[in-house]
Amino acid sequence: MIRVVVAGSTGWVGKALVPAIAAADGLVLAGAVSRRAAGQDAGAAVGIAPVGVTIASSLAEALEAPSDVVVDYTKPDAVKAHVLAAVAAGRRVVVGTSGLGAADYAEIEAAAAAQGLGVVAAGNFSITATLLKRFALMAARYVPDVEIIDYAGARKPDAPSGTARELAEALAGIRGTSTARPAGEVTGVPGTRGAAVGEAPGVQVHALRLPSYVLSCEALFGLPDERLTIRHDAGSSAAPYVAGTLLAIRRVMGITGLVRGLDNLID
Template sequence: MTIRIVVAGATGWVGKALVPAVLAAPDLELAGALSRAAAGQDAGTAIGLAPTGVTVAAEIGAALAAPSDVVIDYTKPHVVKANTLAALAAGRNVVIGTSGLGADDYAEIDAAAKAAGKGVIAAGNFSITATLLKRFTLEAAKYVADVEIIDYASAKKPDTPSGTARELAETLASVRQAATSKPVSELSGLPATRGAAVGGPEPVQVHSLRLPSFVLACEAVFGAPDERLVIRHDAGSSAAPYVAGTLLAARKVIGRVGLTRGLDAILD
């Protein structure tokens, strides 16, 4: 079975790596592409490849005009939810690689996916090693109560925290033990410097740094009496680490119903 793919954000940082990977895969077909910056151009020539015969659309409705099975979204935080809901309404499955969505957004997407009888797989990071960060952090949380997250990204990243940090914090908050640190509500001075409380029922404090020289990095910092454990993932300047996980999700999403969060849910 050939899976027909629409890449939303086809000329973006990850999209430029995804399009040739889709073209090269024997079981995948590039059925559509979305990019306002390159609208009207051929999806191949827009990123420096040979022509593909697929014209880049300016908006999601046009990208869905041709038959397809899965929409992969690597666009922007302010448009990803609308793209996803439109794709579900049109009978497509969706893989979300764009960060910036919150718990309420995902709840709405889950409801829409179930109503449409389609699947959505969303991950804050489709890198295999970033997925291992999450897996190892959740394992450590079984034994160490106190944990906080430090999220690093470039000075121009538009959303905070990163999708990696947010997904990790939300998952941790649902399974971690109660922290022994003084509650933020009991602090004096500038309590906001303790970061943002993310997730529940035991929220995790997340601290976001936005500085030049960083691409993406995420640390889970555990503290216990007289010892510390730091589990960290650093991303390089290439989008290549995200391609394999994203295409794995595109293959696995067909036949699912509703929202699946995290690459770890399908990795095994």
């Protein structure tokens, strides 16, 4: 039985994840973290029958009880500290929170490897977002000119999203030489060319933040006289992220170090 702590248990994904863990074979909810719902039963707080787990106000408090895996769906400014604290406490970690980059993950990987533990992180745990990454990486081997448009709601605190950032970093490692004029040579307002993400020279990412969007990510490829667009659109429900997160919880038990991207687990 895998004992799971959910940090961000009353958030958008956490509210769907808690019932799924409670109902899943081989998993048990061992802890939950939510500052706004601290002291409540973790099941009752998300609208299901009580599960006998009291929500803690901090991850440090939740780690006082025995557990195996910490799942983090919190905030960009908290996730790195949570992951490092969980690893230091001997827990494996599944990271669903966005906001971390390659340098952050290098530090996390070193900490996990030193402890002999595993961390699975994905910018997006949905299967269609995973396929977006898979197909885009295939296309980049043949079409070097690629840019990413990242769409999210107006209140999203980080840019780009974890989905777009993970995709850009992966593409930057395999794409050929772009034919676009380097952003540093652009006149006018260079910032309108977006930001380069990933290994230099990187992939240009353009982040839009507008009402009515949940999350969309678009990889655009161009060749003379032809274009290819690969796009993922998320709906209003967190349900698509649950199955991938449950898979990661199970798989992280056999991992040492860091695995980034659900695509590295589905095969």
